[in-house]
Amino acid sequence: MSMPHPAQGVFALRYASRTQSERGEHFYGHDAACHENYPIDYFVWAIGRPGDVVLFDTGFSRATAEKRGARSYHASPAELVERLGRNRDEVQHIVLSHLHYDHSGTVTDFPNAQVHLQQSEYDFWMSPAALRGTNPHLIEPDDLDTLAGLLTEGRLVLHDGDFTVGDGVRVRRVGGHTPGLQVVSADTPAGVVVLAADASHFYENIETDRPYSIVHTLPAMHAAFDTLVELAGADGVIVPGHDPRVADRHPAVPGTDDLIFSLSPDSVLTRTELSPVPRKDLPHAEHL
Numbered sequence: 036m037s038m039p040h041p042a043q044g045v046f047a048l049r050y051a052s053r054t055q056s057e058r059g060e061h062f063y064g065h066d067a068a069c070h071e072n073y074p075i076d077y078f079v080w081a082i083g084r085p086g087d088v089v090l091f092d093t094g095f096s097r098a099t100a101e102k103r104g105a106r107s108y109h110a111s112p113a114e115l116v117e118r119l120g121r122n123r124d125e126v127q128h129i130v131l132s133h134l135h136y137d138h139s140g141t142v143t144d145f146p147n148a149q150v151h152l153q154q155s156e157y158d159f160w161m162s163p164a165a166l167r168g169t170n171p172h173l174i175e176p177d178d179l180d181t182l183a184g185l186l187t188e189g190r191l192v193l194h195d196g197d198f199t200v201g202d203g204v205r206v207r208r209v210g211g212h213t214p215g216l217q218v219v220s221a222d223t224p225a226g227v228v229v230l231a232a233d234a235s236h237f238y239e240n241i242e243t244d245r246p247y248s249i250v251h252t253l254p255a256m257h258a259a260f261d262t263l264v265e266l267a268g269a270d271g272v273i274v275p276g277h278d279p280r281v282a283d284r285h286p287a288v289p290g291t292d293d294l295i296f297s298l299s300p301d302s303v304l305t306r307t308e309l310s311p312v313p314r315k316d317l318p319h320a321e322h323l
Protein backbone atom coordinates (compact mmCIF):
# COMPACT_ATOMS: atom_id res chain seq x y z
CA MET A 36 0.00 0.00 0.00
CA SER A 37 1.34 3.43 -0.89
CA MET A 38 1.28 6.28 1.58
CA PRO A 39 -1.33 8.96 0.98
CA HIS A 40 0.24 12.02 -0.60
CA PRO A 41 0.58 14.83 1.94
CA ALA A 42 -0.86 17.55 -0.27
CA GLN A 43 -4.25 16.33 -1.34
CA GLY A 44 -7.23 18.60 -0.98
CA VAL A 45 -8.04 22.18 -1.88
CA PHE A 46 -5.62 24.99 -1.09
CA ALA A 47 -5.54 28.78 -1.45
CA LEU A 48 -2.08 30.05 -2.44
CA ARG A 49 -1.54 33.71 -1.53
CA TYR A 50 1.10 34.89 -3.99
CA ALA A 51 0.80 38.70 -3.63
CA SER A 52 -0.83 41.46 -1.59
CA ARG A 53 -1.64 45.16 -1.95
CA THR A 54 -2.30 47.06 1.24
CA GLN A 55 -2.65 50.56 -0.27
CA SER A 56 -6.11 49.97 -1.61
CA GLU A 57 -9.40 51.75 -1.03
CA ARG A 58 -12.82 50.38 -0.33
CA GLY A 59 -14.26 52.30 -3.28
CA GLU A 60 -12.20 50.19 -5.67
CA HIS A 61 -13.98 47.06 -4.59
CA PHE A 62 -17.73 47.76 -4.63
CA TYR A 63 -20.08 48.82 -7.39
CA GLY A 64 -21.50 52.27 -6.73
CA HIS A 65 -20.21 55.09 -4.56
CA ASP A 66 -20.52 54.82 -0.81
CA ALA A 67 -19.66 57.26 1.96
CA ALA A 68 -16.74 55.15 3.20
CA CYS A 69 -15.17 54.72 -0.24
CA HIS A 70 -11.81 56.17 0.84
CA GLU A 71 -11.33 53.76 3.74
CA ASN A 72 -8.33 51.48 3.47
CA TYR A 73 -9.34 48.03 2.19
CA PRO A 74 -6.37 45.71 1.53
CA ILE A 75 -6.55 43.08 -1.18
CA ASP A 76 -4.73 39.76 -1.52
CA TYR A 77 -4.01 37.83 -4.71
CA PHE A 78 -4.56 34.08 -4.74
CA VAL A 79 -4.48 31.07 -6.99
CA TRP A 80 -5.96 27.74 -5.89
CA ALA A 81 -4.56 24.22 -6.11
CA ILE A 82 -6.60 21.04 -5.99
CA GLY A 83 -4.28 18.17 -5.16
CA ARG A 84 -5.43 14.76 -6.33
CA PRO A 85 -3.55 11.44 -6.05
CA GLY A 86 -2.21 11.58 -9.61
CA ASP A 87 -2.20 15.24 -10.52
CA VAL A 88 -2.83 18.84 -9.49
CA VAL A 89 -5.54 21.07 -10.92
CA LEU A 90 -4.60 24.72 -10.71
CA PHE A 91 -7.36 27.33 -10.72
CA ASP A 92 -5.76 30.52 -12.08
CA THR A 93 -2.09 31.34 -12.48
CA GLY A 94 -1.75 34.83 -11.00
CA PHE A 95 0.74 37.38 -12.29
CA SER A 96 4.51 37.16 -12.52
CA ARG A 97 7.12 38.92 -10.39
CA ALA A 98 7.98 41.04 -13.45
CA THR A 99 4.36 42.19 -13.75
CA ALA A 100 4.30 43.02 -10.04
CA GLU A 101 7.42 45.16 -10.42
CA LYS A 102 6.06 46.90 -13.50
CA ARG A 103 2.73 47.74 -11.86
CA GLY A 104 4.22 48.60 -8.45
CA ALA A 105 2.45 48.82 -5.07
CA ARG A 106 2.20 45.03 -4.85
CA SER A 107 4.13 42.79 -2.45
CA TYR A 108 5.05 39.66 -4.35
CA HIS A 109 5.41 36.73 -1.95
CA ALA A 110 6.24 33.85 -4.33
CA SER A 111 5.24 32.73 -7.78
CA PRO A 112 2.29 30.32 -8.03
CA ALA A 113 4.67 27.59 -9.27
CA GLU A 114 6.94 28.15 -6.26
CA LEU A 115 3.91 27.87 -3.96
CA VAL A 116 2.77 24.63 -5.62
CA GLU A 117 6.23 23.27 -4.83
CA ARG A 118 6.14 24.57 -1.26
CA LEU A 119 2.97 22.55 -0.94
CA GLY A 120 5.01 19.48 -1.74
CA ARG A 121 3.84 18.99 -5.30
CA ASN A 122 5.87 19.39 -8.46
CA ARG A 123 4.87 21.99 -11.05
CA ASP A 124 5.07 19.18 -13.62
CA GLU A 125 2.16 17.50 -11.83
CA VAL A 126 -0.15 20.37 -12.84
CA GLN A 127 -1.97 18.71 -15.72
CA HIS A 128 -4.92 21.09 -15.84
CA ILE A 129 -5.15 24.84 -15.41
CA VAL A 130 -8.60 26.40 -15.26
CA LEU A 131 -8.47 30.16 -15.87
CA SER A 132 -11.36 31.97 -14.21
CA HIS A 133 -10.96 34.90 -16.63
CA LEU A 134 -8.26 36.87 -18.45
CA HIS A 135 -7.62 39.79 -16.08
CA TYR A 136 -3.87 40.09 -15.56
CA ASP A 137 -3.98 38.90 -11.96
CA HIS A 138 -5.42 35.50 -12.96
CA SER A 139 -3.83 34.54 -16.27
CA GLY A 140 -0.05 35.11 -16.16
CA THR A 141 2.69 32.51 -15.41
CA VAL A 142 0.97 29.81 -17.52
CA THR A 143 4.33 28.91 -19.06
CA ASP A 144 5.61 27.85 -15.60
CA PHE A 145 3.48 24.70 -15.98
CA PRO A 146 4.77 22.85 -19.04
CA ASN A 147 2.45 19.83 -18.80
CA ALA A 148 -0.83 21.65 -18.29
CA GLN A 149 -3.80 21.81 -20.55
CA VAL A 150 -5.47 25.20 -20.09
CA HIS A 151 -9.26 25.63 -19.86
CA LEU A 152 -11.05 28.90 -20.57
CA GLN A 153 -14.45 30.02 -21.85
CA GLN A 154 -14.66 30.88 -25.54
CA SER A 155 -16.61 34.07 -24.75
CA GLU A 156 -13.80 35.26 -22.45
CA TYR A 157 -11.15 34.66 -25.06
CA ASP A 158 -13.17 36.33 -27.81
CA PHE A 159 -13.82 39.47 -25.77
CA TRP A 160 -10.18 40.11 -24.86
CA MET A 161 -9.02 39.39 -28.39
CA SER A 162 -11.53 41.91 -29.77
CA PRO A 163 -11.29 45.73 -30.07
CA ALA A 164 -13.38 45.96 -26.87
CA ALA A 165 -10.22 45.09 -24.94
CA LEU A 166 -8.79 48.46 -25.98
CA ARG A 167 -11.69 50.57 -24.71
CA GLY A 168 -11.72 52.70 -21.57
CA THR A 169 -9.92 51.17 -18.60
CA ASN A 170 -9.86 47.68 -20.12
CA PRO A 171 -6.19 47.82 -21.21
CA HIS A 172 -5.17 48.25 -17.55
CA LEU A 173 -6.82 44.92 -16.73
CA ILE A 174 -4.77 42.75 -19.07
CA GLU A 175 -1.15 41.97 -19.95
CA PRO A 176 -0.73 41.72 -23.74
CA ASP A 177 2.23 39.33 -23.43
CA ASP A 178 0.09 36.92 -21.40
CA LEU A 179 -2.65 37.04 -24.03
CA ASP A 180 -0.06 36.35 -26.72
CA THR A 181 1.09 33.32 -24.75
CA LEU A 182 -2.46 31.99 -24.65
CA ALA A 183 -2.94 32.60 -28.37
CA GLY A 184 0.17 30.49 -28.93
CA LEU A 185 -1.17 27.71 -26.69
CA LEU A 186 -4.40 27.73 -28.68
CA THR A 187 -2.41 27.11 -31.85
CA GLU A 188 -0.52 24.29 -30.12
CA GLY A 189 -3.74 22.71 -28.92
CA ARG A 190 -2.92 23.22 -25.24
CA LEU A 191 -5.66 25.83 -24.69
CA VAL A 192 -9.19 24.41 -24.74
CA LEU A 193 -12.02 26.91 -25.18
CA HIS A 194 -15.33 25.84 -23.61
CA ASP A 195 -18.87 27.01 -24.18
CA GLY A 196 -20.51 26.48 -20.78
CA ASP A 197 -20.01 24.12 -17.86
CA PHE A 198 -17.59 21.20 -17.76
CA THR A 199 -15.71 18.90 -15.37
CA VAL A 200 -11.99 18.26 -14.94
CA GLY A 201 -11.90 14.59 -14.01
CA ASP A 202 -13.39 13.39 -10.75
CA GLY A 203 -14.68 15.88 -8.23
CA VAL A 204 -13.82 19.16 -9.96
CA ARG A 205 -16.64 21.04 -11.67
CA VAL A 206 -16.41 24.30 -13.58
CA ARG A 207 -19.40 26.60 -13.94
CA ARG A 208 -19.59 29.59 -16.27
CA VAL A 209 -21.14 32.59 -14.50
CA GLY A 210 -20.01 35.70 -16.40
CA GLY A 211 -20.96 39.05 -14.84
CA HIS A 212 -17.55 40.48 -13.88
CA THR A 213 -16.24 39.52 -17.34
CA PRO A 214 -18.03 37.84 -20.27
CA GLY A 215 -16.84 34.30 -19.56
CA LEU A 216 -15.91 34.28 -15.87
CA GLN A 217 -15.98 30.74 -14.49
CA VAL A 218 -15.94 29.35 -10.95
CA VAL A 219 -14.87 25.95 -9.59
CA SER A 220 -16.44 23.62 -7.06
CA ALA A 221 -14.37 20.76 -5.69
CA ASP A 222 -15.32 17.81 -3.49
CA THR A 223 -13.52 17.21 -0.22
CA PRO A 224 -14.29 14.56 2.42
CA ALA A 225 -15.93 17.29 4.53
CA GLY A 226 -18.05 18.77 1.73
CA VAL A 227 -17.85 21.04 -1.27
CA VAL A 228 -15.39 23.93 -1.53
CA VAL A 229 -16.57 26.62 -3.95
CA LEU A 230 -13.79 28.77 -5.36
CA ALA A 231 -15.43 32.05 -6.36
CA ALA A 232 -12.42 33.84 -7.85
CA ASP A 233 -13.76 37.21 -9.01
CA ALA A 234 -17.43 36.19 -8.75
CA SER A 235 -16.95 37.48 -5.18
CA HIS A 236 -13.65 39.21 -4.53
CA PHE A 237 -14.38 39.59 -0.82
CA TYR A 238 -16.77 37.97 1.67
CA GLU A 239 -18.46 41.36 1.87
CA ASN A 240 -19.44 41.31 -1.83
CA ILE A 241 -21.62 38.23 -1.52
CA GLU A 242 -22.66 38.79 2.08
CA THR A 243 -24.09 42.25 1.38
CA ASP A 244 -25.15 41.50 -2.22
CA ARG A 245 -22.87 44.27 -3.54
CA PRO A 246 -20.91 43.30 -6.65
CA TYR A 247 -17.37 44.39 -7.36
CA SER A 248 -16.73 47.67 -9.16
CA ILE A 249 -15.55 46.12 -12.45
CA VAL A 250 -18.70 45.10 -14.28
CA HIS A 251 -19.51 43.42 -17.56
CA THR A 252 -23.20 42.81 -16.78
CA LEU A 253 -24.67 43.57 -13.37
CA PRO A 254 -27.59 41.07 -13.41
CA ALA A 255 -25.12 38.26 -14.09
CA MET A 256 -23.02 39.37 -11.13
CA HIS A 257 -26.02 38.99 -8.83
CA ALA A 258 -26.93 35.68 -10.47
CA ALA A 259 -23.34 34.53 -9.86
CA PHE A 260 -23.82 35.12 -6.11
CA ASP A 261 -26.85 32.83 -6.28
CA THR A 262 -24.86 30.22 -8.21
CA LEU A 263 -22.11 30.24 -5.56
CA VAL A 264 -24.68 29.62 -2.83
CA GLU A 265 -26.32 26.87 -4.89
CA LEU A 266 -22.97 25.17 -5.56
CA ALA A 267 -22.04 25.27 -1.86
CA GLY A 268 -25.33 23.67 -0.83
CA ALA A 269 -26.10 23.18 2.84
CA ASP A 270 -22.68 21.88 3.87
CA GLY A 271 -20.21 23.57 1.54
CA VAL A 272 -18.11 26.68 1.87
CA ILE A 273 -17.58 29.64 -0.48
CA VAL A 274 -14.05 31.03 -0.73
CA PRO A 275 -13.76 34.55 -2.21
CA GLY A 276 -11.03 35.41 -4.67
CA HIS A 277 -9.14 38.28 -3.06
CA ASP A 278 -10.04 38.49 0.62
CA PRO A 279 -7.28 38.66 3.27
CA ARG A 280 -9.88 37.25 5.69
CA VAL A 281 -9.53 33.81 4.08
CA ALA A 282 -6.57 33.59 6.46
CA ASP A 283 -8.92 34.09 9.41
CA ARG A 284 -11.33 31.36 8.37
CA HIS A 285 -9.03 28.61 7.15
CA PRO A 286 -5.83 27.23 8.72
CA ALA A 287 -2.45 27.95 7.20
CA VAL A 288 -0.49 24.91 6.08
CA PRO A 289 2.39 24.61 8.59
CA GLY A 290 5.74 25.81 7.28
CA THR A 291 4.33 27.98 4.49
CA ASP A 292 4.68 31.40 6.17
CA ASP A 293 0.93 32.09 6.03
CA LEU A 294 0.95 31.85 2.24
CA ILE A 295 -0.96 28.57 1.81
CA PHE A 296 -4.31 27.76 3.41
CA SER A 297 -6.10 24.44 3.56
CA LEU A 298 -9.71 24.94 2.47
CA SER A 299 -12.50 22.84 3.86
CA PRO A 300 -16.04 23.43 5.13
CA ASP A 301 -14.78 22.04 8.46
CA SER A 302 -12.27 24.81 8.95
CA VAL A 303 -14.62 27.77 8.63
CA LEU A 304 -14.55 29.70 11.85
CA THR A 305 -17.63 31.83 11.33
CA ARG A 306 -20.03 29.81 9.22
CA THR A 307 -23.11 31.95 9.75
CA GLU A 308 -21.50 34.92 8.02
CA LEU A 309 -21.41 32.98 4.79
CA SER A 310 -25.12 33.24 4.04
CA PRO A 311 -26.07 36.22 1.88
CA VAL A 312 -28.33 38.68 3.67
CA PRO A 313 -32.03 38.10 2.98
CA ARG A 314 -33.18 40.19 0.05
CA LYS A 315 -35.60 42.24 2.17
CA ASP A 316 -32.74 43.43 4.39
CA LEU A 317 -30.56 44.83 1.65
CA PRO A 318 -28.78 47.86 3.05
CA HIS A 319 -28.96 49.95 -0.10
CA ALA A 320 -32.74 49.68 -0.60
CA GLU A 321 -33.43 53.05 1.05
CA HIS A 322 -31.05 54.79 -1.34
CA LEU A 323 -32.67 53.62 -4.57
Ligand SMILES: [Zn+2]
Pocket residue numbers: 133135212233
Ligand atom coordinates in the same frame (compact mmCIF):
# COMPACT_ATOMS: atom_id res chain seq x y z
ZN1 LIG B 1 -11.11 40.23 -12.45
Ligand SMILES: [Zn+2]
Pocket residue numbers: 135137138233276277
Ligand atom coordinates in the same frame (compact mmCIF):
# COMPACT_ATOMS: atom_id res chain seq x y z
ZN1 LIG C 1 -8.95 39.42 -9.68
